[in-house]
Amino acid sequence: MSSPSQVDAELLDRLVAVGYAHVHPPILQPAAAFIDVSGEDLRRRMFLTADADGSELCLRPDLTIPTALHHIARGTPAQEAAYCYLGAVFRHREQGGGEFLQGGIEIFGREDREEADAEVIARAAEAVSFYGVTDAELRLGDRGLFTAFVDALNIPAAWQRRLSKDAGRDGELGRDLQSLSPASAVGSSDHTAFLAALDGADPKAAKAVVEDLLSIAGISQVGGRTAGDIAERFLEQARLRASSALPAATHQALSAFLAIEGDPLSALAQIRSLIVEARLSGALSASDGEAEPLRAAMLAFETRAAHLRRRGLDLDAVRFSTAFGRQLDYYTGLVFEFCRPGIAAPLVGGGRYDDLIRRLGAAEAVPAVGCAIFVERMREAQS
Structure with a gap:
């Protein structure tokens, strides 16, 4: 991974100067925090390990969730705060290495949501301009x-x-x-009635039925997913099939x-x-x-x-x-x-995620918006 450049450091200095606190979340993070809120599809792209107690850990695949966990750890998650960061993140990619630089900003607790949205977009536009990219x-x-x-x-x-x-x-x-x-819309099949029954059942009871069937079949885990994860996915498919038109x-x-x-x-x-x-x-x-x-x-x-x-x-x-x-x-x-025109991979990407803090363990939802700056892509766009 390339190290932060002077330009990267100057961008951070600018953000700190306008009120963003510079944070340095740990590289090693609890894996469940990412999988629970980003979905099981992320698991196959993460670098996973475990501690001595068997708890699943990962190298941070992004910096938004670690920054949110840092904010929660301060003890006042509903309080307004703004953060900036720059550091290595780790995930498998179709192209490029598994370690790369990510910068970004996150704003928590601001009730003026639309103004906060506009601020994050404006800061992102400033970052693009700061790197000298003119065609974004x-x-x-x-x-x-x-x-x-x-x-x-x-x-x-x-x-x-x-x-x-x-x-x-x-x-x-x-x-x-x-x-x-x-x-x-199609006619009924041999298992349509079963799917419809699951869709109409109590969610906990339906999940228990599917887990029992997996147990009878001798299935405890598939591709890193537990029987409970498989049951949840199956029930979601049942709900879709039961209302398919x-x-x-x-x-x-x-x-x-x-x-x-x-x-x-x-x-x-x-x-x-x-x-x-x-x-x-x-x-x-x-x-x-x-x-x-x-x-x-x-x-x-x-x-x-x-x-x-x-x-x-x-x-x-x-x-x-x-x-x-x-x-x-x-x-x-x-x-x-x-x-950039004709290039799918973004230079900057972000948005609003008002329920993230609650899903990570806080007592209630907190307004939140932010963006990630993909530093290597910015540098490539300069050339």
């Missing part, structure tokens, strides 16, 4: 808006989770949309929503028009109570765009897509990346 493009998505729209369509929870994970994964979104189309109007509204892209303000206008059409078709409820979360998500989107404009970002040059996401399960709102 800003891409935005909004998982909060996606969730609010899907909730208003009354799509089953299992499919909500599946579609949210699809964002940012090439081809999967299109395949799952096709699976949800009315034309894809949507009404035509609902499917049409969802497909139209996920096709929206453009600059943020034109995209917002398209979403407003779609909401009107979806209500007329009956896909969306006209109830004020059911519409409130979607209305709040739209207002947050508009407010964030206004803050970005006040910070000097050219919104006409920003690319927003309702289907855009990042391959981490813990995002709850804004997601964004700075990328």
Whole structure:
């Protein structure tokens, strides 16, 4: 791994000067913290070990979760704080070595969420400029808006989770949309009734049934996954199979929503028009109570765009897509990346993750937003 350069150090100094505390999380971290919040798919890319007591440890695969754990350890997780970092992270990659430099910032506890979102994006833009990269493009998505729209369509929870994970994964979104189309509905199979029964059962009882079946079959672990992990995955698939088609109007509204892209303000206008059409078709409820979360998500989107404009970002040059996401399960709102044209790997990537602190052990959710700066990619983009 290359060492931090003078340019890297100067960027950290700038962040410290504007109020970000420089943190140095330990390289060795509890593996469960990453797997629980980022998903089992991360396990195969982690460098794992164990301590003398058998507890599973890992070399930190990123610095967001270690920084969040550092914040929790201070004892006041709801208190506002901002951090910056620069250090080695370790994970298997398709290209490049398993050790590389990651910089970044994290903001916890700020209730003015849209302003904090805009600050993180603006700091990321400054970092890109600081490294001398002149052709980077800003891409935005909004998982909060996606969730609010899907909730208003009354799509089953299992499919909500599946579609949210699809964002940012090439081809999967299109395949799952096709699976949800009315034309894809199929007749019953020998095990359809069993899957439907599991979907309707008490979650703990259903998991116990699947674990018992695995035990009878002599299966205790597969690919590092325990019987309990396998049962959870099987039950998720059962929920998907038990509700594998949507009404035509609902499917049409969802497909139209996920096709929206453009600059943020034109995209917002398209979403407003779609909401009107979806209500007329009956896909969306006209109830004020059911519409409130979607209305709040739209207002947050508009407010964030206004803050970005006040910070000097050219919104006409920003690319927003309702289907855009990042391959981490813990995002709850804004997601964004700075990328070079024609190059998929981002220079900077981040977003909002308001539930991360609670999932890591705090008593309640805490507003949180941040981004990772991929230092080697920045250096390559300079040449």
